[in-house]
Amino acid sequence: MTNQPYGGYGAQEPYAPYQQPQPQPQPQAQAWPAQGQGPGQGYDDPFADQHTQQWQGQTWETQMQPPVAPVTAAEETSYLPPQGVAGPAPVAGAEPEPGYGPATLGGNARVTDAQRARAEGRSPIIEPGLQPAVLTAVLGLLLAGGAALGTYALLVPLVVLQGVTAAGWFRLNGMWPARQGIALGFLGALVADAAMLVADRSPGVILGTLGVWVLLSLMLQLRSHADPDERMYGLMATVVAAALAIAAGGYLAADADAVVVGAVAVAAAMVARALPLPTAVSVVVALAVAGGAGFAVGGMETDGALIGAGAAVCALIGHRVASYDYPSRFVHFTAGVALPLAAAGPAVYILGRIFA
Numbered sequence: 001m002t003n004q005p006y007g008g009y010g011a012q013e014p015y016a017p018y019q020q021p022q023p024q025p026q027p028q029a030q031a032w033p034a035q036g037q038g039p040g041q042g043y044d045d046p047f048a049d050q051h052t053q054q055w056q057g058q059t060w061e062t063q064m065q066p067p068v069a070p071v072t073a074a075e076e077t078s079y080l081p082p083q084g085v086a087g088p089a090p091v092a093g094a095e096p097e098p099g100y101g102p103a104t105l106g107g108n109a110r111v112t113d114a115q116r117a118r119a120e121g122r123s124p125i126i127e128p129g130l131q132p133a134v135l136t137a138v139l140g141l142l143l144a145g146g147a148a149l150g151t152y153a154l155l156v157p158l159v160v161l162q163g164v165t166a167a168g169w170f171r172l173n174g175m176w177p178a179r180q181g182i183a184l185g186f187l188g189a190l191v192a193d194a195a196m197l198v199a200d201r202s203p204g205v206i207l208g209t210l211g212v213w214v215l216l217s218l219m220l221q222l223r224s225h226a227d228p229d230e231r232m233y234g235l236m237a238t239v240v241a242a243a244l245a246i247a248a249g250g251y252l253a254a255d256a257d258a259v260v261v262g263a264v265a266v267a268a269a270m271v272a273r274a275l276p277l278p279t280a281v282s283v284v285v286a287l288a289v290a291g292g293a294g295f296a297v298g299g300m301e302t303d304g305a306l307i308g309a310g311a312a313v314c315a316l317i318g319h320r321v322a323s324y325d326y327p328s329r330f331v332h333f334t335a336g337v338a339l340p341l342a343a344a345g346p347a348v349y350i351l352g353r354i355f356a
Contacts, residue, residue: 162246168334306355
């Protein structure tokens with residue numbers, strides 16, 4: 001019998017020392033770690049002796065980008081403007097930059113010639129020209145023809161004159177649209193015309209209507225919520241527009257013969273004033289033509305020449321006013337047409353009473 005250890009356990013062989021297992025050789029294609037790195041130390045990199053592969057084909061970037069030329073030392077230290085870079089292509093039919101251009105019929109948003117003149121310290125006087133003068137002459141001949149035919153025939157061109165006067169004055173002062181003021185001035189002219197027809201063409205009706213319309217204009221501006229300066233400016237424009245439109249009713253209060261002489265004289269004076277002459281010469285020629293027209297229409301008498309010359313003086317003042325501050329084609333075809341005739345209305349009545 002063999003000896004057994006204490007405890008009844010069977011005999012056991014002594015433990016053998018631990019031996020590290022030898023690594024099994026692996027295929028070289030799977031040996032990814034590089035030599036001398038990580039747990040794969042001792043293994044050779046199968047791709048270590050191979051050259052790095054370079055892409056020789058053309059990609060999207062190489063097709064879109066131009067090749068970069070080598071830069072020399074001289075080019076690095078010198079400044080050259082970019083070459084070969086084209087700017088934005090010009091748009092076909094593009095308009096030039098807004099500048100000083102001609103005014104438009106609906107009001108010009110650009111800098112007008114008058115604004116340019118004020119900025120340069122020059123006089124912003126721009127005369128209406130030949131076309132408005134022709135329209136003034138046509139309207140004057142209509143007034144003369146209406147006066148020759150009768151009171152109600154005169155009333156039609158007179159109402160047109162009064163409406164254009166009210167609208168032109170507001171635009172002349174740079175106030176547009178101003179429907180309430182224009183309507184108020186034109187309504188005052190209509191009320192004055194109706195009152196004169198009822199009162200047998202009494203001129204006192206004109207003064208009474210002017211007083212009432214000044215109060216109405218004041219009440220209209222008091223209801224405005226604008227600044228005090230703007231309200232005062234609007235009040236003055238409304239009062240003057242109403243006064244000019246109502247004062248044009250002097251043709252209705254004047255004698256028919258005086259209206260014929262005065263309207264024809266204003267028509268001739270405005271056409272002569274539009275001729276391409278120096279200002280002083282043009283004014284003298286216009287007065288001479290107006291006096292001659294009044295003399296011819298007034299029965300070859302001196303009274304007719306005086307009435308024509310007096311009406312022409314007032315018409316030239318109205319023409320000068322229509323050429324100032326905010327002239328545009330719209331102003332020229334409203335105030336430039338109507339103001340000469342409207343300003344001559346009271347003169348025709350007064351001179352007709354003097355030389356009747």
